[in-house]
Amino acid sequence: MALAPDAPKDSFRLSMLIYDTRFRAMTIQVIVLILFGLAVAWLLNNTVQNLAAKGKTFNYSFLWVRAGYDIEQTLIPYTNDSTHFRALLVGLTNTLVVALVGCIGATILGVIVGVLRLSKNWLVARIMTVYVEIFRNIPLLLWILIIYVPISEIAPAPSAFRVTEEMQAAGQAPAASKILFDTVAVTNRGIYAPLPLFSRPLGSVDLGPVSLNLTFLSIVAVLGASILAYRALRARARAVQEATGVRPVTWWKSLMILVLPTALLLAAMGLHLEIPELTRFNFTGGILLQHAFTALTLALILYTGAFIAEIVRAGILAVSKGQTEAAYALGLRPNRTMSLIILPQALRVIIPPLISQYLNLTKNTSLGIAVSYLDLRGTLGGITLNQTGRELECMLLMMLIYLTISLIISAVMNVYNRSVRLKER
Amino acid sequence: MSETHAATVSYVRDTMLPPAEAPVTERGAIKWLRENLFSGWLNTLLTLIALYIIFVAVRAVMPWLMNSVWNAASLGECRQIVAAAGEGATGACWAVIRDRWHQYMFGFYPRELYWRPVLAFGLLFVALAPVLYYGNRRAELTLTATAGAFVIAVLFALGTPFGIVAAVTVLMAALLALAWAAPKRLVWVTVFYAPVCYLLLWGGSVWAPVTAIAGFALLAAVFVALQPRVGVPVALGAGLVAAVLWWAYPDATVARALSSILPIGLTAVPSTQFGGFLLAITIGVTAISFSLPLGILLALGRQSNMLIVKALSVGFIEFIRGVPLITLLFTASLLLQYFLPPGTNFDIILRVIILVTFFAAAYLAEVIRGGLAALPRGQYEAADSLGLDYWQAQRLVILPQALKISIPGIVSTFIGLFKDTTLVSFVGLMDPLRGVTQIVRADINWKGIYWEPYIFVGAIFFLMCYGMSRYSMYLERKLRTDHR
Numbered sequence: 001m002a003l004a005p006d007a008p009k010d011s012f013r014l015s016m017l018i019y020d021t022r023f024r025a026m027t028i029q030v031i032v033l034i035l036f037g038l039a040v041a042w043l044l045n046n047t048v049q050n051l052a053a054k055g056k057t058f059n060y061s062f063l064w065v066r067a068g069y070d071i072e073q074t075l076i077p078y079t080n081d082s083t084h085f086r087a088l089l090v091g092l093t094n095t096l097v098v099a100l101v102g103c104i105g106a107t108i109l110g111v112i113v114g115v116l117r118l119s120k121n122w123l124v125a126r127i128m129t130v131y132v133e134i135f136r137n138i139p140l141l142l143w144i145l146i147i148y149v150p151i152s153e154i155a156p157a158p159s160a161f162r163v164t165e166e167m168q169a170a171g172q173a174p175a176a177s178k179i180l181f182d183t184v185a186v187t188n189r190g191i192y193a194p195l196p197l198f199s200r201p202l203g204s205v206d207l208g209p210v211s212l213n214l215t216f217l218s219i220v221a222v223l224g225a226s227i228l229a230y231r232a233l234r235a236r237a238r239a240v241q242e243a244t245g246v247r248p249v250t251w252w253k254s255l256m257i258l259v260l261p262t263a264l265l266l267a268a269m270g271l272h273l274e275i276p277e278l279t280r281f282n283f284t285g286g287i288l289l290q291h292a293f294t295a296l297t298l299a300l301i302l303y304t305g306a307f308i309a310e311i312v313r314a315g316i317l318a319v320s321k322g323q324t325e326a327a328y329a330l331g332l333r334p335n336r337t338m339s340l341i342i343l344p345q346a347l348r349v350i351i352p353p354l355i356s357q358y359l360n361l362t363k364n365t366s367l368g369i370a371v372s373y374l375d376l377r378g379t380l381g382g383i384t385l386n387q388t389g390r391e392l393e394c395m396l397l398m399m400l401i402y403l404t405i406s407l408i409i410s411a412v413m414n415v416y417n418r419s420v421r422l423k424e425r
Numbered sequence: 426m427s428e429t430h431a432a433t434v435s436y437v438r439d440t441m442l443p444p445a446e447a448p449v450t451e452r453g454a455i456k457w458l459r460e461n462l463f464s465g466w467l468n469t470l471l472t473l474i475a476l477y478i479i480f481v482a483v484r485a486v487m488p489w490l491m492n493s494v495w496n497a498a499s500l501g502e503c504r505q506i507v508a509a510a511g512e513g514a515t516g517a518c519w520a521v522i523r524d525r526w527h528q529y530m531f532g533f534y535p536r537e538l539y540w541r542p543v544l545a546f547g548l549l550f551v552a553l554a555p556v557l558y559y560g561n562r563r564a565e566l567t568l569t570a571t572a573g574a575f576v577i578a579v580l581f582a583l584g585t586p587f588g589i590v591a592a593v594t595v596l597m598a599a600l601l602a603l604a605w606a607a608p609k610r611l612v613w614v615t616v617f618y619a620p621v622c623y624l625l626l627w628g629g630s631v632w633a634p635v636t637a638i639a640g641f642a643l644l645a646a647v648f649v650a651l652q653p654r655v656g657v658p659v660a661l662g663a664g665l666v667a668a669v670l671w672w673a674y675p676d677a678t679v680a681r682a683l684s685s686i687l688p689i690g691l692t693a694v695p696s697t698q699f700g701g702f703l704l705a706i707t708i709g710v711t712a713i714s715f716s717l718p719l720g721i722l723l724a725l726g727r728q729s730n731m732l733i734v735k736a737l738s739v740g741f742i743e744f745i746r747g748v749p750l751i752t753l754l755f756t757a758s759l760l761l762q763y764f765l766p767p768g769t770n771f772d773i774i775l776r777v778i779i780l781v782t783f784f785a786a787a788y789l790a791e792v793i794r795g796g797l798a799a800l801p802r803g804q805y806e807a808a809d810s811l812g813l814d815y816w817q818a819q820r821l822v823i824l825p826q827a828l829k830i831s832i833p834g835i836v837s838t839f840i841g842l843f844k845d846t847t848l849v850s851f852v853g854l855m856d857p858l859r860g861v862t863q864i865v866r867a868d869i870n871w872k873g874i875y876w877e878p879y880i881f882v883g884a885i886f887f888l889m890c891y892g893m894s895r896y897s898m899y900l901e902r903k904l905r906t907d908h909r
Contacts, residue, residue: 370859
């Protein structure tokens with residue numbers, strides 16, 4: 001019986017680079033890397049040539065030049081004498097404030113609608129379905145425009161709110177009047193809303209580059225202390241329940257602990273609402289909300305709220321019915337079942353898609369371009385770009401900032417996601 | 426009943442009572458109302474609030490709709506007609522749609538050439554038939570016949586010259602015959618749809634698309650010639666290099682030479698005249714059909730074991746997903762001139778399509794990656810143990826299952842993409858929502874109109890997107906193979 005011949009010697013042949021699975025992965029990666037390098041080199045080379053042909057350089061020194069344009073909504077001090085960099089920061093804060101208000105509003109709306117869609121009430125469930133389907137299937141741009149165009153074109157000028165003596169004598173009403181208990185004025189220049197103010201603020205402390213607002217800090221400190229005290233109360237109540245089986249009545253105590261100190265502090269500092277008043281030509285006092293801001297935020301809330309409603313609904317439906325039945329079998333009441341059994345499990349399903357909705361909302365704030373809202377794209381990617389003619393620098397910087405915001409949001413939300421995730425051992 | 430029990434009780438009923446009808450409150454509409462609308466104080470409150478909201482909405486909208494005006498030359502005339510209806514009456518002025526519908530549909534596309542986009546739109550469904558229902562004769566026949574009837578009806582309504590309608594009828598009849606005789610051959614319509622559609626929409630010489638197809642033919646020829654001798658990868662690589670060389674150098678020259686010898690073609694229509702839903706559908710359909718393969722490749726790259734391929738895929742996906750679409754569109758209109766060789770300037774619609782395709786592909790890649798990750802590990806191992814190589818395993822085992830799981834996500838990405846085509850108005854294209862409406866509202870006759878154009882465009886978008894989401898639900902049900 002002949003022995004099997006020896007295994008062929010492993011001599012390396014060139015064809016093995018393609019046909020041998022041990023080497024093929026290497027070959028492919030090297031080829032991909034070379035092609036990628038060539039592509040990048042080609043793009044860079046083109047860019048350098050094009051810049052040279054246009055007589056431009058690539059640098060960011062224009063950021064420290066006077067901007068020279070006005071921005072209507074500024075959350076940090078800004079005049080048209082400030083630099084382009086300052087304008088960029090103003091734009092960034094404008095983007096972030098829309099994103100923040102939008103995320104909070106859309107979450108509240110989405111949770112309410114999502115729960116109501118599951119309601120046993122036939123009529124309410126149908127209305128919510130219609131809302132969700134209409135808002136999900138029509139472009140966001142339409143919602144922004146359909147809110148912005150009417151309010152900016154129909155709303156009366158501030159002078160329409162005037163009541164002259166002749167009109168009083170004749171008993172006529174002015175052409176327009178403030179709404180919501182005579183506090184909010186919707187005009188063609190924007191919406192004038194009341195602003196909470198303190199008559200006896202604590203002032204602020206200058207610490208070199210940053211100034212600390214003592215009023216705000218004291219409110220935060222008192223609120224934080226109340227929450228700590230409330231948690232201590234809860235812990236004591238739980239300890240008593242563990243020991244004796246009877247849970248002490250705590251609701252009025254916790255209400256007092258949570259509300260009273262802050263309310264006293266606010267009253268001591270003289271909190272009041274500054275209501276916009278009509279002066280000679282315009283309203284003064286209160287806060288002016290630009291129509292662009294209102295339309296953009298409202299449209300984002302309504303549009304994203306419809307998506308979040310679907311996510312919430314799917315999350316609640318994903319918890320199997322057996323969980324509810326098991327909870328009832330243990331004798332838990334419906335609201336305890338919701339808060340202890342269903343919501344914690346539904347949250348795990350809800351949070352990942354919710355994160356991507358927050359990201360979408362933040363990126364969609366760039367649609368403010370449709371209503372000339374001066375966000376990051378409006379300042380850095382709009383007026384600054386057009387004034388300085390530095391398309392390459394502005395666009396790259398803007399993309400980098402948006403990318404950073406997105407990565408930060410997803411990182412923060414991923415940390416939260418990890419904390420509510422099912423602990424597997 | 427036991428013996429003892431029967432003996433101890435004095436009376437046992439031995440006939441059934443006639444069944445009584447359920448109480449009034451427990452049957453019919455009243456029961457339904459009690460259960461669904463008034464089952465508790467909270468539910469009753471919700472019902473009353475909902476009824477109030479409906480009442481307010483109907484009271485505000487109904488008179489406005491009832492007093493609609495369809496025949497007027499300007500907004501002022503509309504308002505006069507509405508004012509005649511009574512003191513303080515409101516009314517919709519749909520006359521603007523009647524006056525400008527062609528701009529909402531076609532932008533500034535020449536009116537006498539409307540038959541071309543309509544035919545391209547009809548052929549789209551013929552080309553889709555083999556993709557949606559491959560080899561299913563009845564479904565393909567139905568779709569082809571419907572598309573043909575639609576095109577011919579629309580052409581008649583548009584008042585197209587009789588010669589063109591007759592030619593289109595013959596073409597559609599031929600396609601119908603093909604669908605009946607050899608439903609599988611219909612896939613050739615799909616293969617050649619892209620160049621035909623390009624020719625119909627943009628017009629110009631016939632030879633440019635023909636020589637572009639010749640590049641693909643060259644690829645196939647080189648592949649077939651070399652494949653038996655050197656194997657699939659090398660032959661494919663060589664074919665690609667040959668095709669790229671053909672497109673890069675002799676392609677344009679040959680096309681120009683041919684068109685000077687035999688100048689046949691259609692009237693050229695520049696991209697600046699595209700607009701309305703023609704533009705939205707052109708961008709949407711092209712980007713959808715190219716982003717799906719690209720998205721699958723990116724998803725496979727992200728799941729790959731090869732470090733460099735994986736890193737590049739992740740980088741691309743995360744970058745695209747991290748920036749708003751608007752910045753990418755501005756890149757298309759402002760920055761591409763920096764990245765391409767000096768002097769290159771190609772069509773803005775094409776540039777936008779490329780960037781929108783990348784954008785959709787990155788989102789699709791994430792959706793498909795979810796589908797790939799949801800497959801049990803055993804599927805991969807089973808494919809390996811059958812001796813399938815990577816591409817066979819992906820094609821036969823992994824992707825059919827992964828794509829089926831990801832259908833809802835894929836369709837909602839498509840819907841998002843279609844809605845996002847409205848953003849092209851920011852780079853100067855005439856999308857139906859903002860671009861055309863701006864033009865209409867700039868007209869002195871229609872200055873100050875706002876609800877009607879937006880409602881009209883919104884309704885069309887709603888119909889298309891809602892239709893797509895319904896189709897995805899149908900597909901999900903049809904493809905469900907698990908037992909329940």
